Amino acid sequence: MEAIAVKGITKYYDDFKAVDEISFSIAPGTLFGLLGPNGAGKTTTMRMIMNIIVPDRGEIRIMGEKFRESLKDRIGYLPEERGLYPKMKLLDHLQFLGEMKSLSGAEAKRLALQWLERFNLGSWAHKKVQELSKGMQQKVQFIGTIMHAPDLIIMDEPFSGLDPINTKFLKDILLELKKEGKTIILSTHLMDQAEKLCDEICLINRGKVVLKGPLQEIKRRYSHNAVLLEYRGDAAFIQDLPYVESADEYGNYMEIRLKDGVPPAKLFKELANSSLEVSRFEASETSLNDIFIEIVGGEHA
Amino acid sequence: MRKVWKIIKREFKTAVLTKGFIIGTVLGPIIILGFIFGPAYFMSLSSDKPMTFRVVDYSGEIAPEMNKIFSDTLKNGQPRFIFSEIDPQEYEARKKDFQKDVEEGGVDAILVIPADIMKSGQLTYVSKSIGNIDIIRLIRERISNIVNEKRLLAAGMDPSLIKELTQRVKINTVKLVKGKAEKRGFDQEFVTSFVFLMMLYMTILMYGNSILRSVIEEKTSRIIEVLLSSTDSFKLMLGKLLGVGSVGLVQYLIWALMGGIVILGASSLAPAVSQFISISPIIFLYFILFFIIGFFTFSTLYMAVGAMCSDMQDAQSLSAPVTFLIIIPFIVSMSIIKNPSTDMAFVLSLIPFFTPMTMFMRIITVMPPFWQIALSIFTNVLGIVVIMWGVARIYRVGILMYGKRATLPEIVKWLRYR
Incomplete structure (x- = not known):
């Protein structure tokens, strides 16, 4: 399920x-x-x-279930627009949030104290939210989201x-x-x-x-089966290798795309036997960022 | 419902444990009592010192009577007014000296009575302060009396006969309450009604605004969506209404208690005042009931305003129509004090928004038949259900909207959303 x-x-x-x-x-x-x-x-x-x-x-x-109000007790939700009551004391606030997830008052208080200790906020328990730094308030938000042990x-x-x-x-x-x-x-x-x-x-x-x-x-x-190369010397020959799809040369830096299914190690061996002075060889994995830009970026450019 | 209870508890705690609440609850009535008892108290204070006058009488007819008609005494038995007569010729000669006396405060005032006072009916009051209206009124009335008396005598009539013949008719008012005759003046009736109407009006306005502020605060502190992850918007709304409403009830209870003590104390100290503000327990219960009805009607609307705005400034301008909905019945109720039994008063007291104040006003003046009260409660409960239905929809969408104010077409759309 x-x-x-x-x-x-x-x-x-x-x-x-x-x-x-x-x-x-x-x-x-x-x-x-x-x-x-x-x-x-x-x-x-x-x-x-x-x-x-x-x-x-x-x-x-x-x-497995259609939405029921009681399901909310098993979920911890941290919205994008999030905040706390600035005038409430930290412990009271967390206890309130816990009670809103159907914890008993005592249980909510115990869990709140336990989490505050763990997040090194124990000494702030009786301070008002507005006295906390923004970073501390963010920690309190996290506690509020997870203190009731949601699934x-x-x-x-x-x-x-x-x-x-x-x-x-x-x-x-x-x-x-x-x-x-x-x-x-x-x-x-x-x-x-x-x-x-x-x-x-x-x-x-x-x-x-x-x-x-x-x-x-x-x-x-x-x-994209890409390799990044930093070197000194003449690297023009790389472009002509049969398993290289394309190569962008920047003087002493090169971005190489290998043909599909070619292991980067093949190029590595080739370079080791050449006279090229290689200072960096990186078989780069395409980052999610690249994928994101490739799919979404075109429209936003 | 457990969660609603938690919200009520939180709202109640945060409202009651503030300095504002304690000050408002304890100092509020003291200030109101101050307004009732204060002026009388200060009046008695200010007249503790005798006033000194100089009288310059060119006519020679008024001065001899002065001591007779201004014979009031202060609490300590001293005379309230001290006169010294000055010869007109001496006054003419040393006018500047006498005026200097007044300016320096040695003498409170100079009364200059012209030779033709009987004809012109005018005299001059010279003082550093001419703002003391009470004193001036007193002097005008009493000297008028002497002048009139002398005029009548001069015309050959008997002043005491004239006084007897022209005496005004006095009205003794008796109010019938359930067969018992209660001797109360219209003034008392008016003051009692007015004090309670004012309280109803002020508290409905006050709690409406406190709900408005609380909704805006939740929006600006961005806590709303965190709360929505635990419960739904209707429970939030209900919790807030009941929480703030119960704060109001607690405040009334404290006031009633304080009032009871004051009335008990005042009835021995100042019986005249205590009968102005005493009401029967049944009327007090109706007062609470109509506060609750008014609170739900108007606070729910203020809640909608809060949900539609994202800061206090916006909210203040947008809440004006709601505030008018409170002010208009308040003004209408003032005229109902005079005519509580007209058809219009009856109809208005059935219409939501108008009911809390107009119906209460009718109850406190002439107790209407019970079916009318029951009917008004019915129409209002219906009205509150309809208002809450609409506001719940506005609230649900509005509380998640930040940074702009909703327009009317948007609100209409919100009402139709699933």
């Missing part, structure tokens, strides 16, 4: 089709990336999963506005939760983050799915 199955959901805002026949399904324990440029329909899709917005067409099943975690642009320390912090938490078997969906327009974290991705643009599947598979499919 899938953690989430989305079938043909469509949402109009007046005449604007924000989400257009989007379908995907996510197996339990997967870290799933919903990717796309700004305005692609990521937030609308996530809000529809959370039943904050109702789709005009299509069906969403969460853990499904949905985070909309979780990395936006985070400093490097908190980015790493969040990444560690996400990986830990994944290890515990939680299903995680995160949306981002930062491809390098998605590349490092996600098992599967779904790339949407202008409300439509343009690419989806396991990340490794996608990368293999879009791989």
Whole structure:
């Protein structure tokens, strides 16, 4: 049974089709990336999963069930527009958020304290939210999203506005939760983050799915079999090698595309036997960013 | 419903544990009582010192009577007014000196009575401050009386006979409440009604605005969507309404308690004042009931305004129509105090928005038949259901909209969204 199955959901805002026949399904324990440029329909899709917005067409099943209000207790959702009550005390606030997920008051308080300790915010428990730095407030947001041990975690642009320390912090938490078997969906327009974290991705643009599947598979499919070379000497001969598709020469730097199915090691051996002084040889994998730009970039340029 | 309860609890806690609430609840009534008792208290304070006058009487007819007609005494038994007569010739000669006395405060005022006062009916009051209307009114009335008396005598008539013949008719008002005759003046009736109408009006306005502010704060702090991940917008709305509403009820309860103590205390200290503000427990219950109806009607609308705006400035201009919906019934109710039994008063008291204040006004003046009260409650509950249905739809869409103000066509569209 899938953690989430989305079938043909469509949402109009007046005449604007924000989400257009989007379908995907996510197996339990997967870290799933919903990717796309700004305005692609990521937030609308996530809000529809959370039943904050109702789709005009299509069906969403969460853990095999149609949406029920009580399902919200098993989901941790971090929206893109997120905030806290500035005048509430930290512990009271987290307790309130926990209680809103149907935890008992005592249980919510215990978990809040436990998480605050873990995030080194223990001494701030009785301070007001507005006295905290922005980075601390972000940590509190994460605690609020995961403190009730949800089976499904949905985070909309979780990395936006985070400093490097908190980015790493969040990444560690996400990986830990994944290890515990939680299903995680995160949306981002930062491809390098998605590349490092996600098992599967779904790339949407202008409300439509343009690419989806396991990340490794996608990368293999879009791989250009490229080699980056830094050298000193005359490298003109490389262009004439039979298994080289093309080569861009920049004086002492060259981007080479090998023909399909040619292992980069073949070129490596060839160069080792030549008189060329090679200082760097890199069999580059196509990055998600390249794929993203290749698919989406054309229209935005 | 457990989650609604949690929201109510949070709203209640955050509202009650603020300085504003404590100040408003405790200091509010003290300020109101200050307005009622204050002026009388200060009046008695200010007249603790005798006033000194100099009288310059060119006619020679008024001065001899002065001590007789201005014989008031202060609390400590001293005379309230002290006169000294000055010979007109001396006054003419040393006018500047006398005026200097007034300016330096040695003397409060100089009364200059012209020779032809009987004919012209005019005199001059010279003082540093001519703002003391009470004193001037007193002098005018009392000297008029002497002048009139002397004029009548001069015309050969008997002043005491004239006084007897021209005496005005007095009205003693008796209000019938359930067969019991209650002797109360129209003034008392008016003051009681007005005080409670004012309280109803102020609190509905106050709590409406506090809901408005709270919705805007949730929007600007971006917490709404975090909350929506745990519950739906209707429960949020309900929780907020009930939370803030219960704060209002608690405030009333505290006030009623304080009021009870004050009335008990005042009835021994100042019986005249306490009968102005005393009402029966049944009327107090109706007061609470119509506060609740008014609160739900108007606060729900303020909630919609909050959802439509993204900052306080926007909200202030957009909430004006809602505020008018409170002000108009308030003004209408003032005229109902005078005519509580007309057909128009009856019809208005059934219409949502108008009911809370107009119906309460009728209850406090002439208790209408119970079926009318029941009918008005019915129409209003219906009205509140309709309003809440519409506002829930506006709220659901509006709270997720940031950075701009919704237009009317947009609102119509929101009402139709799934």
